[in-house]
Amino acid sequence: MGKSRRSVTDLAQRVGAMQDEARGARLDRERGLARLLAADLDGAAGRDAARGRAPTLSVRLVTALAAAVVIASIALVIGLRPRASLGFELGTIDAGVVGEWIAAPPAAELPIRFSDGSRLRLAPGGRARVASVSATGAEIALERGALDLEVVHRDHTSWLVRVGPFQIHVIGTRFETSWDPVTEQFGVALREGAITVSGPFVGEARAVHAGERLTISTAKNTIETGAIDARAEPPPILTAPVVQAPVPAPSGAVPVAPSPPARVVELEPALPRGSTSSDVAAAIAPPAPDPPGWAALALDAKYKDALAAAEREGFDAICSRASARDLHALGDAARLGGSAARSAQAFNTLRARFPGSPDAAAAAFILGRIAQDQGHDYAGAAAWYTRYLSEQPGGAFAADAAGRLVEVEDRMGDAVAAQRAAKRYLAAYPKGSHAAFAESVIARGSHPNAPGTIRDP
Amino acid sequence: MSRPLKLVPPLPIASKVAFVGDDASLVQAFRRGDPRARAALYERHSDHVHRVLYRMIGFHGDLADLHHDVFVRALSSLPTLADPSAFKGWLTMIAVHAARTWITRKKRLKWLWFVPTEELPEAPASAASGEVLHALLATYAVLDRLPVDERIAFALRFIDGMELTDVAAACETSLATIKRRLDRASASFEAEARKQPVLEAWLEGGSRWGNPGDR
Structure with missing residues (x-):
């Protein structure tokens, strides 16, 4: 073995040693075992019965021929028929059409149901469009109004909701979002799961957590975060100063300069149902004596x-x-x-x-x-x-x-x-x-x- | 039709009763339906499978899923295993098969999605210095450029230190073939590694990464 070969093998061994030291890559055995114990092996048996065996040459040839036939068939099918995507219905019977605008009546919400079980409700007067659908999700564009979404989580689920200049990436969750093109106000309130929002002020991916409400006004250059109120109404804007943050403007939102980053006013968590304004005041006062973190x-x-x-x-x-x-x-x-x-x-x-x-x-x-x-x-x-x-x-x-x-x-x-x-x-x-x-x-x-x-x- | 989100039941608790016996008796017990056998097979071989996968694909978010998939495949097709005492080698073979599929799929996705071929794989930051991190990233970037079978052979033989015969068995090929494959892989790896500054320094005899034991 020459010098350079020795160097390569030595390098590879060192890589192995470095891998063994990397804590982040260690196996979570407890979780892995629990997951395996919960797995349905019978269901997988049919799919995987042949995997893992060392096939003979004849088996390989037959397999290769069969694979070629299958691939040709699939190509033919793909050529003749589009891939199955999610379907959706409007109201009670109307089949939805991808790309068409959907308008909810002025006095009633419009349900939109998808074939994967996901349910959307367009608030009265709202206008939206199912821009595209795929086997794993859909892209929704909300032009105006409020939209309530209940997206079913499955493997590889991928939904995108475009709301004005913002994008909401969804895997599986329940949330509401709204957009007012006149006031240029965007809102999202997450009830379950996790989503990320991208767009002005929040950058590429601002995670929104369960129970959190995020409101952004691109016209006023303000961004507000707070907890979802128990009554499902927009959270009250607190006028008292927030701990570790400067006194907000009377509206509760702090104007920010156009240049990033936008300043964020963190509102206090929602109080239990029945809390009074004095409770709110008590919850946010007095100011913390410690130096700011x-x-x-x-x-x-x-x-x-x-x-x-x-x-x-x-x-x-x-x-x-x-x-x-x-x-x-x-x-x-x-x-x-x-x-x-x-x-x-x-x-x-x-x-x-x-x-x-x-x-x-x-x-x-x-x-x-x-x-x-x-x-x-x-x-x-x-x-x-x-x-x-x-x-x-x-x-x-x-x-x-x-x-x-x-x-x-x-x-x-x-x-x-x-x-x-x-x-x-x-x-x-x-x-x-x-x-x-x-x-x-x-x-x-x-x-x-x-x-x-x-x-x- | 509608399936709103719901709470999932807690994961089952593994039996604390250890299983005594070799792999053959474990496999027989599993086939008999012994409830302890599944956990015992996992406990006995999970580290091995994890290490083998880790060597082949590097650190990646899919590692845990791939690990799970290997065990599910193995246990679900365990009735087809002819020699129960060869369970570990058979499991390794399945891990190699799973890794090969994963690597190939990743390469196809890169091609489809206009991702540069120089994509660097994930690496755990943990306590590793920036240089060590770069070395790990660079190593798997180089491996990404190798044909998948050469990459797997290289990872098993040189990074993991597996015996030649075991590598050949895991890759389902002959000893002579695996030797030729390793020769090609070493030459390709060295040529590509010299294009990576952090690896080139090592190949030139530098000690920039230090001794892992010293960190």
Whole structure:
């Protein structure tokens, strides 16, 4: 075995050792066993009876022939017939038509029932459209009014609700959403499950938790969060100051500057039914005597102070227990507070603790930016941008990530990779902000870029 | 028709009574319907299956699902196993089959969805330093570029340290074939690894990652 071969095997062994040390990848045996004990093996037997056996050559040949016949049949069927998608009905008998606008009567709500059992109710006067349906979900566009959704959760369920300039990603849940195009007010209240909202002020994916109400006014530049009131009415706007937040405007919403991030006023949790206004006042007073925590300082855009507060409170401890949303906020505070290392720690923790979540995907993009802008680690940045694009190919940062990928590949002097990235960028975003730069990379051909000629996005 | 969300019942509690006996007797017990056998087979082999899958696909959110799927497939088709004492090797074969399907499907999806081929797989951040994390990511990015059978052979033989005969059995091929496959995989891996700065440093004899035992 030569020297280089030994190096490869040595490298592979080291990779194995590193994997064994990675806590995040360890098997949750208790949960795995419980899941296996709950599994229906009889149901799987029919599907999997033949799996796992070492087939003989003749069996393989027969299998291959059968597979070819099946594939040809499937191709024929696919060619002749569209894939079965969800169907839906309006009211009591009308079959719904994809793409057509649906208007609820002025004095009655309109039920919309889907073949997977999901149920929608369009409030009186509301107007919506089932933009598309698939085997795993549907895309709904709410033009105006309120829509109550009860989406059945199944494997790979994927629903998207477009509400004005906002998008709600749904897996399986029960919530209400509304949009008023006149006042440009968006609202969503989640009763069960989990959803994410993307759009102005909330960025790529703002998780909304069960029992939470989120109201955004794009006209007033305000965003409010609070608990769903027990009476299912919009929550009362509290006029008293909220702990750790500045005094809100009389309406309860704090005007924010057009530039991000929008400030968020966290309303107190809903009080039990029958609570009085004095209960509300008692619940929010007196003001906390302790100095503000890192989260409050971050909300106030005091990022250096927020970072210092987080260090006092125990940065590592916060990372180990914070929610995905808080880890995102902590990472942003650290980044804007001047500590790239702490920021990377927060975002890496976010990815490790909440793999597969939208926040984790966004973290990949931000880690790429940190690597590129602050660490000048272009290979690392390329890796993170690529990762982000694989996880969120249509995400809010996809165009930026694809453009920055061209930059870092070019910066590394890999003309072939840079051109490949540039072509991909132009194919997806021919008029994007990086288009001119991508074209220049392609026009330059295989000649590597001279250092320092890269253009900022 | 309507199926509103509902609370799911708690997961069943595993029996605490340990099963005594070798794999063959465990398999026989499972076939007889012994209620302890399912848990015992899982307890005995879950770490092995997890490690083998982890080596082949790297850390990914699908790892737990894949692990579950391997056991469901194995136990649901256990009546077809001719030699009960060969349960572990048979389980490994199913894990390889599951991983191969998963990798192939991922590659197809990448092609369909315009995802760059340089996609880096997930890696657990845990306590790993940024450099170690990058090394893990880079390793699986390189493996992604290998043909799936070469990738699997490489992962089992070199990352996991499995014996050649076991690798051949798991991959359902001959010893000679697996040796040729490993030769090709090593050469391809090295060529691709040299394009990754963090791996190239290692191959050039650097010690940037440090000793895992020191971290």
